[in-house]
Amino acid sequence: MPEYNGMVQPVRATPQELSKIFVEAVPDEQKPEKAVEYLDSIRKKFRSFVMAMESCVKCGQCAENCHTYLGTRDPNNIPANRTELIRKIYRRYFTLEGRWFGKLVGAEDISLDVLEQWYSYFYQCSQCRRCAHVCPFGIDTCEVTFIGRQILHWLGIAPKLHATTAGGMYKTGNHMTLPKPGIIDTLEFLAEEVVDIYGAEIEFPVDKPDSDILYIPSSADFSLNEYTLMGAGLFFNYIGANWTIPSTVTEAGNFGFLFDQYHTQRSNVNKLLDAAHELGIKKIVWGECGHGWRAAKMYIPSLADRPVRWPITHIHDEIADLIRKGELKIDPAKNYQPVTLHDPCNYVRACGLNDNMRTIINAVTSDFREMTPNGADNFCCGGGSGILFDDPEMYQRRIQLSQKKADQVRATGIGKDGNGILCAPCSICKAQLYPMVEEHELGVEVKGLVDLVGKALVWK
Amino acid sequence: MSLIIGQILPYITITLFTLGVLYRLGRWVGPRIVHNITLSPWMKTNTAVTIRVAEEAFLFRNLFRFDKVLWLGAILMHFSLLNVLGGHVVGFGTLGKQFAFIPGLGITEDLSEQMSNLLGSVFGLLLLLTLLFLLYRRLTLPKVKLVSSISDNLWLVFLILLVGVGDLMRFFEFAATNVDYKAVQDYLVALALFKPVTDMPLLSNYFFLTHFLLVQILLIVFPFSKLMHIFGMFAERWIINRVYKDPAPGLPNVDVAAARLAGIGVPSGDAAEEGV
Amino acid sequence: MPCLTVNGVEIELDDDGFMIDPDLWNEDVARALASSEGISKLKEDHWKVVGFLRDYFKQYHLAPMVRKLCQETGCSLRYIYELFPSGPAQGACKLAGLPKPTGCV
Numbered sequence: 001m002p003e004y005n006g007m008v009q010p011v012r013a014t015p016q017e018l019s020k021i022f023v024e025a026v027p028d029e030q031k032p033e034k035a036v037e038y039l040d041s042i043r044k045k046f047r048s049f050v051m052a053m054e055s056c057v058k059c060g061q062c063a064e065n066c067h068t069y070l071g072t073r074d075p076n077n078i079p080a081n082r083t084e085l086i087r088k089i090y091r092r093y094f095t096l097e098g099r100w101f102g103k104l105v106g107a108e109d110i111s112l113d114v115l116e117q118w119y120s121y122f123y124q125c126s127q128c129r130r131c132a133h134v135c136p137f138g139i140d141t142c143e144v145t146f147i148g149r150q151i152l153h154w155l156g157i158a159p160k161l162h163a164t165t166a167g168g169m170y171k172t173g174n175h176m177t178l179p180k181p182g183i184i185d186t187l188e189f190l191a192e193e194v195v196d197i198y199g200a201e202i203e204f205p206v207d208k209p210d211s212d213i214l215y216i217p218s219s220a221d222f223s224l225n226e227y228t229l230m231g232a233g234l235f236f237n238y239i240g241a242n243w244t245i246p247s248t249v250t251e252a253g254n255f256g257f258l259f260d261q262y263h264t265q266r267s268n269v270n271k272l273l274d275a276a277h278e279l280g281i282k283k284i285v286w287g288e289c290g291h292g293w294r295a296a297k298m299y300i301p302s303l304a305d306r307p308v309r310w311p312i313t314h315i316h317d318e319i320a321d322l323i324r325k326g327e328l329k330i331d332p333a334k335n336y337q338p339v340t341l342h343d344p345c346n347y348v349r350a351c352g353l354n355d356n357m358r359t360i361i362n363a364v365t366s367d368f369r370e371m372t373p374n375g376a377d378n379f380c381c382g383g384g385s386g387i388l389f390d391d392p393e394m395y396q397r398r399i400q401l402s403q404k405k406a407d408q409v410r411a412t413g414i415g416k417d418g419n420g421i422l423c424a425p426c427s428i429c430k431a432q433l434y435p436m437v438e439e440h441e442l443g444v445e446v447k448g449l450v451d452l453v454g455k456a457l458v459w460k
Numbered sequence: 461m462s463l464i465i466g467q468i469l470p471y472i473t474i475t476l477f478t479l480g481v482l483y484r485l486g487r488w489v490g491p492r493i494v495h496n497i498t499l500s501p502w503m504k505t506n507t508a509v510t511i512r513v514a515e516e517a518f519l520f521r522n523l524f525r526f527d528k529v530l531w532l533g534a535i536l537m538h539f540s541l542l543n544v545l546g547g548h549v550v551g552f553g554t555l556g557k558q559f560a561f562i563p564g565l566g567i568t569e570d571l572s573e574q575m576s577n578l579l580g581s582v583f584g585l586l587l588l589l590t591l592l593f594l595l596y597r598r599l600t601l602p603k604v605k606l607v608s609s610i611s612d613n614l615w616l617v618f619l620i621l622l623v624g625v626g627d628l629m630r631f632f633e634f635a636a637t638n639v640d641y642k643a644v645q646d647y648l649v650a651l652a653l654f655k656p657v658t659d660m661p662l663l664s665n666y667f668f669l670t671h672f673l674l675v676q677i678l679l680i681v682f683p684f685s686k687l688m689h690i691f692g693m694f695a696e697r698w699i700i701n702r703v704y705k706d707p708a709p710g711l712p713n714v715d716v717a718a719a720r721l722a723g724i725g726v727p728s729g730d731a732a733e734e735g736v
Numbered sequence: 737m738p739c740l741t742v743n744g745v746e747i748e749l750d751d752d753g754f755m756i757d758p759d760l761w762n763e764d765v766a767r768a769l770a771s772s773e774g775i776s777k778l779k780e781d782h783w784k785v786v787g788f789l790r791d792y793f794k795q796y797h798l799a800p801m802v803r804k805l806c807q808e809t810g811c812s813l814r815y816i817y818e819l820f821p822s823g824p825a826q827g828a829c830k831l832a833g834l835p836k837p838t839g840c841v
Contacts, residue, residue, distance in 0.1 A: 011751050047491040048699050054488070055692030058612050059534070060604035061527050080607040097684040106609040133499060136522045136534075137693045138700040140497060160751065165838040175839030182796035189804050200725040212712040220840040226803050240719025241711055253840065282712040289840075302495045311707045321709035327716040352500035352706065376501060388840060390826065391752070427840040459726050 002393050005113070007120035010389045013163030018156055020167040021264055025156020032110040036093050038151045039086075043094060048143040053090045055137050056080055062131040062141070067379045068124050071400035076121050079131035079141040085117050086148050119157050122148040124397065126384025127258070127291075128345035133376060145385075149259040158259055161389055165255045166264045173271060174219035174251035180206070183247055186222050187229075194230050200459055202237035204229075204245060210280050211244035215315070216272070216296075217287040218252040218427040225430055227447060228288050231454030232315060238457050239322065243285075246275040252289035253427060257299065258385045265295060269303045272296075276310050284312040288448045290344035290426035291385060297351050316347075316425070319453055320356035323363045329458040335365040337421050338414035339452070340444075342371070342405065342433070343378040344426035360449055361423060364456035371408045379404045381424065383432025399439050402432060406440035415443030425449035462663035465673050470651055473676040480683025481691075488695050502704040513697045533597065537590035543583040544623075551576055552648060555641045584630050588623045591616060615686070622674040628667055635667040742768050754829075754836040758793070761833030769831050773822060782819055782831075784809050789832035799829050799837060 002009045015025055026034045043050055062079035063069055069077040076082060084106065091098030091107040098107035108114065122145040132140035152158065168177040178186070187204035194202050205211065215236065221229040236243045249272045256264025276284060286293050293314055300308060322328050341361055347353035354375050361368050373379070382401030389395065414420030422444040424433050433446045503509045515521040520538075523531035550558040559565070559572035567575070595616040598608050628635040638661040650657045662668055682688070740747040742765050748756040753772060755761060766786060770778050778786075788809050792800045802824050806813055813824070820827025825837050 014750075043491065045491055045494060047488060047493050047695075048497055050488055050491050051692060051696045051699060054484075055686075055689050055696050057686050057689050058604075058607045058609070059523075059530060060601065060607050061523065061530065063603035063607065065526060075606040078603070078607055084607075095684070103610075104614075105611045129499065132700060134522055134526050136516065136520055137689065137696045138499070138516070139696055140700060143497065161838065164836075168838045176837060176841070177798060177835075179797050182798040185796055186801050186804070189801065193803070195727070199727065201727045202725050212714075218840065223799070223801055223837065223839075224841060226801055234725075237725045238719070239711070239714050239716045240722070240724050241714050255839075285711070298496045298498075313707055313709055317706070317709045318711055322716065329720070348501075349499055350497070352502055352704070354501055376499075386840070431840040460723075 002389075002391050004116045004120065007117065008124070008393045008397050009116070009120045010123050010159035010161065010387070010394055011391050013158045013160045015156070017160060017163045017167060018158065021163060021170060021260070023153060023156060023158075026154070028112060031112060031115055031155050034155060035115060035151055036089070036110050038154055039089065039147075040094065042147050042150070043090065046143065046147065048140055049147050052083055052139045052141065052144050053087050054095075056083065056087070056139055057137075059136065061134055061136065065130055065134040067128070067130070067382060067404040068126065068401055071382065071403040072124070072397065074124075076117070077124055079125075079135075082121050082125055083139075083141050083144045085114070085121055086144055089114060115152065115155065115157065118148045119152055122152070123159060123387055123389075124401070126345070126380040126382065126387060126401070128380035128384045129349045130345065130377075130379065133349055146258075146261065150261060153260050159389065162255055162259050162386060165386070166260065169251060169255065169264070169268055173246075173248045175253055175255060176219040176223055178219055178222055178250060180247040183222065183245075183250055187233075187245070190226060190230055190233065193226070194233065197230075198234060198454070198457075198459075200234060200237065202233050204233050205243065206245050207247050207279065208244040211242050212282045213241050213243040214276055214279060214281040214284045214310075215243050215245050215287065216252045216284065217245060217250060218289040218292065219250055220253075220427040220431060221287065222250070224434065225288075225427060225448055225451075227451035227454065228425075228430075231448065231450035231452070232287060234454035234457055235315070235319060235450065238328070238459070244279060244281070246279060248275045251292070252287040252296070253292035254295040255386060257291055257295035261299075261303075265299065266303045266305075269295075269300050270305055272300075273304055273306060273308065281310060284310050285318060286312065286314045288315070288425045288427060288450055290346035290428055292427075293353075294346040294350040314351070314353060314356075315450060316353055316356045316360060319450070320359040323359055328363075330363055330453075330456045331458050332364055332366040332456060334456045335421070335452050336367065337365075337419045338367045338369060338412075338417075339365045339421040339423055340369050340371045340409060340412045340414050341374070341449075342381060342409075342422060342424040342429060343375055344424065344429050345378070345380050345384055347426065348376045348378060357425065357449060360453060364452045365421075369412045369414055371412050373408075379408065381405050381429040381432045382436065383428050386428060388428065388431050398432065399436065402436040402440065405433070406436065406442060409437075409442050409444060410440075418443040420444035421452075422446050423449055423452060462669065463658050465669050465676070466647075466660075466663040467651075467657055469673075469676050473679050477679040477682060480680070481688075484683045484688055485691060488692075493699050496702070496704070497700060498702045498704050499700050500704070503701065504703060504705065506703055509701050509703055512701055513694070516697060517693060530597070533590055533593045536586060537594060540583040540587035540590060543579065544587055544626075547576070547580050547583065551580065552641055552645045555645060581630060584623070584627045588620065588627055591620050591623060595620065612686070618674070618678070622671065622678065625667055625671040625674065629665075629671065635665075638662050638665050639668050740765070740768055740772075750836065752826075752830075752836050755833045758833045758835065761790070765833065766831050769833075773820070773827055773830065775820070775827075775831075778831075779819075781809075781811060781815075785811060785816065785819060785828050786832045789828060789834060793832070793834050799825070799834050 002011050066079050088108040089110050097105045125145040127142040129142045165175045168175050254268045425448045437444050520535050556573040556576035557569045559567045559575050560569045598604050629639050643662040647662050738749045
């Protein structure tokens, strides 16, 4: 039962599943002591964490700006209180005032109960960084929940979803455990579909040596978001690119980023660099994946074990660039339905994709309506950081977490006639919103941005 | 009493305050900025970053954007505080004649003293009122109540007491016996020169002693409290607001015009089909 | 760990009710899993979907793209949801003895 003292919790990974990603659980009686030990080593490394621990004045501004709190009204889901779950331990063990005055300054002894609190609330945080964006000081709660999740992982507490997804990456090079023959079969199938749907004959080269461009799709595109994969294929064929998809890292995401930056994230990064080296490519282009793009753009430089010789850009950067140069022939009337854009948090608050997404969507659709707030002020879809748990309790919570997004979409009026398009160019957003637009009865279909580009291209 | 608070404690206070602040800042310098976590849309020049951080630090930009009421309370409180602190320095430093030193304005020393008094009164009162407002907000607004701990409220109460006693001396004759600019200046000079001060009439005023004691407690606890956010603010901004330059877009060996001319992707039988 | 006993054989399931060892699958197991999903009787179309999933999985070691599943079986996604109320992944794949999908799904 994923509940502990009334707190919802994701289903946990089994010891076997953890073992596949090289973690052996710490026995329960040693967990509290070990947690403090791990916390001590981490606080000496990350200034972003220390500042979040030591700077908050509890002004309360983050409360109404967190979709998790808005959806659940659980006080511990206020970002200031969420960080307080770890700050109370930090104070107790690592500050003079906490050691001397204890409760008065909100310090608390570590215990298994506290760790269970961490597990519940750090996995309700989407790490969307809206709180950092609105905080008068810029305190980044995301840095705190990253570290909370990292410590829990070392103790042997991780969600089954995250652990098995990371295990899939280790086993096959992608989150969905697609082996190479499956990848090729799916892409051949999609190439046939493209002929039927778009009347274009395109190829999806896999592991093609001496390619110029390495395209990294999200593995979810091989299962649920086929139009995104087709859109990317259409785009690269349209511009006559010498491109390829690597079978060893067919994955734009990096779940390690979300709960195990020390090992899982780093090893995924190095897997990518190996593939780039072996295929002799000149540039890496990233597919639609929010957390994965942040992990790639902002973290590869500091996680790589070698100099990174290849520039890395997002497919939106490249499409927007060609649109600005007027090199793509586009018919926006092909996407005539009313469409709104859900800004993936990692794109707009961590990767600066704001303008490029709008350049594209304005060019490829004919009835684009902004939701409010949008851009860097946007709210998360409620699934951010991979909290896509589908056990009944956590699924209910996901509906609550997406409430704010549902209100925003409804306010645009795009779903009135039941033919609206909610463009959400990120695999986690898509996976969260596919069921959520049904739960909230929004009358919209969820699509990626590249999907719309693929459809709008004029071939002759 | 006057010996402890007025003569001995100040030296201890200054030492603890300085060492404490250095200790706390030292704790922040050790850990590094490991990954680039700058917030986007990012700024392209250091000037832009400086302007943004200054807006946040001095105009409370984010509070203004997302909570106007808190913004008004917070900025008035901090602005008054800044003036009150500045007023203490120049007021006691120049005996209220600070404005007469500004060349070209023709302000007499008398007028300057009157202005100094007026400004002191206005900001002293405003500071007290805004602190009361912030306390009221903490005690009544549900979302703020939910994040406040005991110490958050205690700090406000403490500051209200400290400012309150100061205001008493400013506004009420009975509290201001033996307290004037000159007396305080003499006292501070004597302290700085390590001269005995216990005989000074100033130290027989219990309002002054209380005010002075509270200030010293504040300074001693300051490095171990949330008041360090004055420095924390800049340290945090230094992490999340930095210059970032995107790698240039543009794909290697791509010639869209040539590809379209060659008809890549267009099925060969298409032209015939179209005629049907 | 939850278990299912079918014809005297003990079948291990994970917390979400997916089979740990896909090789132990047979039609009786599918029926038993179906009742746990609230499907009372497996019709011909159920078997068609399950059969395709198993064949595809045997060949490629992964579940086919939902789009491919629909095309090859001639069932619309809506119809698949009618057949398997918890959907192609949670419902159909579970009955076919495939492992629970991971990643952003």
